[in-house]
Amino acid sequence: MTSTESPVRIAVSDAPGQPERTADLDALYRRFEDELLVPLWTEIGDLMPAHPTPAARAHLWRWDTLLPLAGRAGELVPVGRGGERRAIALANPGLGGAPYATPTLWAAIQYLCPREDAPVHRHTQHAFRFVVAGEGVWTVVDGDPVAMRRGDFLLTPGWRFHGHHNVSDAPMAWLDGLDIPFAHQTGSGFFELGPDTVTERATPARSRAERLWAHPGLRPVSSAGERTGSSPIAAYRWEHTDQALTDQLALEDEGHPGVVEPGHAAVRFTNPTTGGDVLPTIRAEFHRLRPGAATATRREVGSSVFQVFTGEASVRVGDAAWTATRGDLFAVPSWQPLTISTRSGADLFRFSDTPIFERLGQDRVQTEGAAR
Amino acid sequence: MTSTESPVRIAVSDAPGQPERTADLDALYRRFEDELLVPLWTEIGDLMPAHPTPAARAHLWRWDTLLPLAGRAGELVPVGRGGERRAIALANPGLGGAPYATPTLWAAIQYLCPREDAPVHRHTQHAFRFVVAGEGVWTVVDGDPVAMRRGDFLLTPGWRFHGHHNVSDAPMAWLDGLDIPFAHQTGSGFFELGPDTVTERATPARSRAERLWAHPGLRPVSSAGERTGSSPIAAYRWEHTDQALTDQLALEDEGHPGVVEPGHAAVRFTNPTTGGDVLPTIRAEFHRLRPGAATATRREVGSSVFQVFTGEASVRVGDAAWTATRGDLFAVPSWQPLTISTRSGADLFRFSDTPIFERLGQDRVQTEGAAR
Amino acid sequence: MTSTESPVRIAVSDAPGQPERTADLDALYRRFEDELLVPLWTEIGDLMPAHPTPAARAHLWRWDTLLPLAGRAGELVPVGRGGERRAIALANPGLGGAPYATPTLWAAIQYLCPREDAPVHRHTQHAFRFVVAGEGVWTVVDGDPVAMRRGDFLLTPGWRFHGHHNVSDAPMAWLDGLDIPFAHQTGSGFFELGPDTVTERATPARSRAERLWAHPGLRPVSSAGERTGSSPIAAYRWEHTDQALTDQLALEDEGHPGVVEPGHAAVRFTNPTTGGDVLPTIRAEFHRLRPGAATATRREVGSSVFQVFTGEASVRVGDAAWTATRGDLFAVPSWQPLTISTRSGADLFRFSDTPIFERLGQDRVQTEGAAR
Amino acid sequence: MTSTESPVRIAVSDAPGQPERTADLDALYRRFEDELLVPLWTEIGDLMPAHPTPAARAHLWRWDTLLPLAGRAGELVPVGRGGERRAIALANPGLGGAPYATPTLWAAIQYLCPREDAPVHRHTQHAFRFVVAGEGVWTVVDGDPVAMRRGDFLLTPGWRFHGHHNVSDAPMAWLDGLDIPFAHQTGSGFFELGPDTVTERATPARSRAERLWAHPGLRPVSSAGERTGSSPIAAYRWEHTDQALTDQLALEDEGHPGVVEPGHAAVRFTNPTTGGDVLPTIRAEFHRLRPGAATATRREVGSSVFQVFTGEASVRVGDAAWTATRGDLFAVPSWQPLTISTRSGADLFRFSDTPIFERLGQDRVQTEGAAR
Structure with missing residues (x-):
């Protein structure tokens, strides 16, 4: 050379x-x-540097912008083999135009027109869906049809064949989260095509995975010894998430522990075979702030993406600040201080790459200046 | 000497x-x-010996015998400081008169008269309760009142202060399971008295522990990193257990996996912080056999105790055989072959000392002569 | 009945x-x-009880008594199929005459006459040997001949075929430690006969297991992913144990940490695939006290057995007290306070059942009244 | 925007x-x-893509080129506060000029002139040194002086203060390996300055860490319960590595298992508190090929860097091929097939990022076309 x-x-x-x-x-x-x-x-x-100074930047994407653009793509771009998905990814402005919300995380709006199919494939990259609004699509994971409904958090762990189909007369959009950037940067991803259409077309209200696994504290004896890398629960339903958050705030009212901090309830989605995160590389949580509540300022190693589910949140990430409402998405780079407050109350979905750092012993958190 | x-x-x-x-x-x-x-x-x-030849024997205790004797004790024996509990233990006939259902496990019927209190104490021995019938008692575990109702499985992990009180006008009886024999033989148990009466007298339908922890696949972020030795779920409610078993049999009807073997559904009660057993020394499960079903013959290292919850079961343990009905309890010694069948269907609660052997790598199971 | x-x-x-x-x-x-x-x-x-009150008692067995009796057995009792081993077990006076040094641990002097073989068998009970004096015997573990020499600690993990043969013209005696009582009480042991004589008669100085595994911090890549329940190191040689203890005391002289407490060096024998104990049920350690040193008074859940290797130790266990010298063995029951001091210095081998309690979360230690 | x-x-x-x-x-x-x-x-x-198609390229850097350039830097570039180290990093030609040997790994030649100091600092990035030739430098890690000699593998786990000083009259060069690229890309690194010079100037042959920890299968009881994220062994000495490899090949000669494949011995450097890799993000191994031996063709997820220690190796990585001799370094990108053969025998040091993928369940290996 x-x-x-x-x-x-x-x-x-x-x-x-x-x-x-x-x-x-x-x-x-x-x-x-x-x-x-x-x-x-x-x-x-x-x-x-003395502390992380990530290239990625804090940024907000508005749902009111995303959804119409996705709808326009619905008119112009067919879903099919080769393109695979009508998914439009958030590109962090600090990452050179790559379709990366953060250095490790992919976040995209996916859009399926009425009666449309997304073809079957599988990949080692881990995926989830979160539904900010709508219903009518079933994602079929290794043959198990999983209904997607407002507020639900749905898993497609790595290397499971999956396709989607919309059985309704309305389009549906949702958030896709994956570890595509991490896999791409480290050269660790594999991909394989499946059938061009979804063959299993039943539309049950509960998936088989839920019927086996989504009972509190119970697991089937038939696979009772297993510890799986990813959660076997295909869908975490809104009714359970909402109930858990409601319970935490009620306990706070009664003077008992449970909330993260005053006025701030939060649950983590977990793998019932380990008690740990749902996916090896991705943490997912749901946060609820009472009207008038504010989080402590907190920074942590690793990056995250939030989506507002309901209400209105005032968000500050380092020097950036926005008011975010339903569907809005924002990226929080590593070690940037984050504060969220709300006048009227807010529900937020959050996902992050924290499991990567915890498994490698590189996690660090600092709250209000006090490292722990 | x-x-x-x-x-x-x-x-x-x-x-x-x-x-x-x-x-x-x-x-x-x-x-x-x-x-x-x-x-x-x-x-x-x-x-x-070539294989375990335990001193303990297979034995059946009839609920129809136990319950009246416990009731008679209710008339003659007060509950109070010193005696601590009106609990009457099963004494395995092979163990020399010791109050041991098996070499490691304690199983007793506990009985509380109307408006009666059992005083507060704690011990490192791990305990659970299973309610074959009745309601009206709250067990208060470290200040958290836990309702006891038919079909519920309730935990008192080691070293938690606990007392019980009956708020109803009817007596209540239930099954207590502990690892007292194991702790006694190995010299590993500690005990401490608490208040003479239960001071927390609220009677909520759900305990605080359930409100924090009994949501499928969700955990509070406030304690999200913890792996606790015992489950934080104070009560596993019958409605969830029943639903999970019903789901397994429905999946079987639809041709999908989930049941242990044909006609035999079973769930294990687990610790949501680990996915493992509810207590370090005790495994607990619930089994449902369809009418006409029979289990494979199975033997395993370690001992267990079953209680029939509903229906009628034909049980064979080595050379012993009984027909067991509601409330009947039987002990299965280590490595004794066990077969259960039922003409009209049966629900059975089971607990065992298997976690001890799994944690020490001494577990072994043989089904129908085929060791795995 | x-x-x-x-x-x-x-x-x-x-x-x-x-x-x-x-x-x-x-x-x-x-x-x-x-x-x-x-x-x-x-x-x-x-x-x-409020704290463990074990039936087992503190007791000392003198080597000067044991060795001649073992020698007499060498004259009167052949070693062969059926009896299997010329091993004479310590029977704790509190355990009703059973051959149990403690409720969980077996400790025996084994004796092999010149040119004698002990036949091959295997059992799930875990075993080790410790050699207080002598040499000339090879124990052959799954075909790998392991020399036994003064100061060596040797492993026979469960379910490995093993026999011994004495290639010298002198008898040899050593300490056998096993978890026979634990396996017997819990009904968890299996046993199988192998050949009547040892067929592999090579007498290498180092076993194959040592050549693969006894290099500090190194493991063969060919089995680098494995975590085995027991240590693959067949022999922990005296030269390494002695060097490690010498190093600890030299570090203390130089003002650096390393010793357990002033004048008290100690190493634990470990499984290099996990960093944990050598056997799932047995901990083994070697302790060295400088002249004039004394240990803190310490009690812990679980029982142990010590053998003096060199020097003279003043031992106090609860109300019992002895002066112990080379080869003397003593049993320390659960939660009995233990203090060892020495005027002229002492080396002691120790084994205990602590891993059982640690794995079950039932371990507890109290030093000088301060529980930790 | x-x-x-x-x-x-x-x-x-x-x-x-x-x-x-x-x-x-x-x-x-x-x-x-x-x-x-x-x-x-x-x-x-x-x-x-269907399988990893990394941007990083297979590349060889010649020691005969590197060493004179490092020496020239010794003449022109002082070592001191601000620049911190006279280290010259390998820049993979596929990674846009960044100082990354692979997407996750840093590899540099570090050079210290006679009597020179490198100032003290610490960082969360994990580091090791490997010495292909020379001696005379001590690296002082948290106050513990560690001699660096030919063939030694030395650790500086994250967040330990460390500096180096050359006590000899000759310059010394060695290989530094770190996870800097991984920490930089993911925004997870912290850095802190220490004193400008090394204050602890003793030059013992063995570090205190070795005296406590580098005894085969033994650990100090004073810290016996700990599982540390990184190995406490500061130095893995050549004499032990060489002996372990020699033993493996001798076992092969005798017909016993141990080598990776015919003619190919290999050891992994491990953390004695866990049996796992020395650092959370870096695997390190030493490989020895007999004259005439060749490895199977193997590809795996994750990247690695090799340095030839002695002998001559014919290396093929995908379409690239070189003959490498003493000191030569080459990078192997993820999923590129690697074959090494040798006419006259060769010793090679290797490090990789495999622990990252194993901990995340993303590891995959394919040998001779047969995935396992």
């Missing part, structure tokens, strides 16, 4: 600890570039 | 591999006894 | 909380006995 | 499943770009 071909360009600066600039040094740097070498001393400030 | 005081008596036999009996050998054996020594060669047949 | 056959005898006492003694009560108790029932209220004081 | 500022540019192609190109579609795509949105259907081929 000659110097003109090398991608390496050594940046000379006045940063502390830099050697005196001389012709000899320049010649050495040219040699480094030729040989695909980069000094630590010119890069350390960017590479190893 | 002189020979006359020594508890050691060496048994001479014709078992294979025994040395020739001589005066010298007898003299040596006397010396062994004096010095508190026992040869392996005289004992190995009993100590290390 | 009639009353005369029942093993149950209800003990009436003046303990607190007992009901008034009446003819009716006596009649009820007779009925209980007939029906194999035992009240909690008459038993709770013994069954559930 | 206006369209001219948006980093998003939607690429239109003829890939399968693309919508017909129309003015309306173009208008929609412009709107997507304005709103920071990217369709899945235009990107899926690159984002979610």
Whole structure:
């Protein structure tokens, strides 16, 4: 490789600890570039900052913008083999135009027209759906039809064949979350096509997975010893999420523990075979703030995406601030301080890449300046 | 210690591999006894058999016998400090009169008269209650009142203060299960008294523990990182257990997996923070057999106790066989082959010491002669 | 079962909380006995004491007594099929003459005459050997010959075929430790015969297991993902144990941490695939006290057995106290306070059943009155 | 954000499943770009390929090139506060000039002149050193001086203060490996300065960490319950690595298992508190091939870097092939097939990011076409 071909360009600066600039040094740097070498001393400030300084930026996408654009795509872009899904991804403005909400997370609005099918495939990337509004679509996961309804959180763990079909006369849109950026950056994803259409067309109210697994504290003896990497619960229904949040706030009213902090109830979606996160790479939670409540300011290693489900939330992420309402999505980069408050109350869905850092012992959280 | 005081008596036999009996050998054996020594060669047949040959025996206790005797105790024996509980334990006939249903498990009928209190205490021994019939008692666990109703499975993990009180005008009886024999034999139990009466007298339909934890696949974010040794769910309600069993049999009807074997649905009560057993030493399950169904013959390391909840079951344990009906309890010793069948259908609650053996890697199961 | 056959005898006492003694009560108790029932209220004081009050007693067995008796057995008792081993077990005086050093642990002196074989068998009970003196025997574990030498700690994990043979012209004696009592009481042991003689007669200085596994912090890539229940290291050699203890005391001299407490170095034998105990049910350690050192007084849940390797130790266990020297063995029951001190220095081997309690979350330790 | 500022540019192609190109579609795509949105259907081929198609490329860096350039840097670039280290990183030609050997791994040659110090700092990024030649430097980790010598593998787990000093009259160079790229991409690294010079200047042959922890199968009782995220062994010495490899090949000669495959011995450096990898994000191994041996062709999820320690290796990675000798380093991207063979024998050090994928359940290996 000659110097003109090398991608390496050594940046000379006045940063502390830099050697005196001389012709000899320049010649050495040219040699480094030729040989695909980069000094630590010119890069350390960017590479190893005192705390994370992510390229990703805090950003808000409005549902009122997203939904009509998705609807327009519904008119212009067919769903089928090759394109696979009518999904439109959030592209974080700090990540060079890549379809990444954060360095690790994919977030997209997916849109299915009436009576439309999305073809069957599988991939090692882990996926979930969250439904901010609507119903009428069934996602079929390894042959098990799973109804998608408002407020539901639905799982498609890695390497399960899945397709969707809309049995209703109305279009339906929802949020897709995956670890596509993480898999892509680390070179760890596999993909395989299945049938072009969904063959299992039953539309039960509850999936088979729920009938086996969505009973509180119970598991089938037939698979009682297993610890699966991802949750076997295909759908976490809104009625249960809502009840759990309602219970937490009622306990707070009665003077008992349970809420995260005053006026702030929250549940985590979990894998009943382990008690841990639903997917190996993705954490999912639902948060409810009472009218007038505010969260502590909190920062943590890893990035997350929120979607407002109901109400109105005042959000501050580092220097950015917005008022977010139903369907709005925002990205929170690693170690950016986040505060959410609300005048009239708000429900928010959240997902993050925290399990990656917890499993690697790299998680860190700081609340109101007090690290723990 | 002189020979006359020594508890050691060496048994001479014709078992294979025994040395020739001589005066010298007898003299040596006397010396062994004096010095508190026992040869392996005289004992190995009993100590290390080819497979477990437990002293405990298969045995059935009839609810129709137990309940009147407990009622009679209600008339003659007050509940109070010192005696602590009006609990009457099953004593396995092979265990020398000790109040042990099996070498590791305690099973007792507990009885509380109308308006009666059982005083508060705590112990490291783990406890549960199972309610075959009745209602009206609240067990208060670390200040959290837990209603006890027919079909419910209730937990009192080790070292939690707990007392009971009957708020109704009828007596109530239920099954208590604990690991008292295991703790006693291994010298690992601690006990502490609390108040003489139950001070928290609210009678809510759901405990605070349930309101925080008994939502399928959800956990409070406020304690989301914890893995607790015992389940935080204070009560597993009959409506959920019944629904899960009903779902399994419906799935079987539809041709899908889920049941243990044809006509046999079963759920395990689990700790939602780990996906494992509810208590470190005790497994608890609920089994439902359709009319006409029969289990495979199965033996496993460790012992268990069953209680029939509804219906009629034909039970065979080794050479013993009974027909058991509502409330009847039977003990299954380690490695004894067990078969249950039913003409008209049966629901059975089961608990066992299997977690001990699984955690130590000593578990073994054999079904229909095929070890796995 | 009639009353005369029942093993149950209800003990009436003046303990607190007992009901008034009446003819009716006596009649009820007779009925209980007939029906194999035992009240909690008459038993709770013994069954559930404030802290463990084990039946096992602190006791010392002198090596100077044991070794000649084992030698006499060498003259009178052949080793062979049926008797299997010339092993003579310590029988705790509190355990009714059973060959149990403690309720869970077996400890025996095993003795092999010159040129003698002990036949091959296997059992699920876990075993180790510790060599207080001598050499010349190889134990062959699943075909791998393992030299036994002074100071070595050797493993025979459960269900591995093993036999021993003495290739020297001198007899050899050593300590065997197993979990036979635990397996027997809980009905969890299996046993199987192998060949009558040891067929693999090579006498290498290092076993194959050591050549693969006994390198500090290294493991073979060929089995690098495995976590085995027991350690794959067949022999922990004295030279390594001695070096580790010497290093700890030298670090103490230099002012650095490492020792357990002043003047007290100790290492635990571990499973390199997990970092945990060598066997699922048995912990093994080696302790070295400098001249003049004394341990804190410590009690813990679970029982242990010590053997003095060198030097002289003043031992106090509850109310018992001895001076123990080379080869002497003593049993420490659960929760009995233990203090060891030494004028001239002492090395002690120790094994215990602690892993059972740690895995079940029932472990508890109290040092100098301060529980942790 | 206006369209001219948006980093998003939607690429239109003829890939399968693309919508017909129309003015309306173009208008929609412009709107997507304005709103920071990217369709899945235009990107899926690159984002979610059938198997990993990493941007990183297989590449070889020659030690004979690296060492003189590092030496030249020794003349021109002082080591000190700000630049922190005279480390020169390998920049993978597929990664745009970033100082990343692979998407997750940093590999650099570090060079210290005679009597020179590298200042003290700490960072959450995990580090190791491997010494292909030379000696005379001590790395001081949290106050513990660790000698660096030929063949040694040395650890600096995350968040430990560390500096280096060269006590000899010769320069010394070595390989540094870290997870800097992973931490940078995911925004998870923290960094803190310590003293400008190394204050602990003792030069012991063994570190305190080794004296406590580098005894086969033994751990200090004083910290016996701990499971640490990284290995406490500061240095894995060449004499042990060499012995373990020698033993494996001797076992192969004797017909016993142990080697990875014929003629190929390998050990993994492990954390003795867990049996797992030395660092949460980095696996390290040492491989030895006999003269004439060849590895199977193997591909796996995740990337690795090899350094030849002795001998000569013919390496094939996908379409690339080199003959590598002492000190040469090569990068193996994810899922690229790797084969190594040698005429005269070769020793190779290897490190990889496999623990990341194993902990997330994303690991996959394929050998000779047979996935397992």
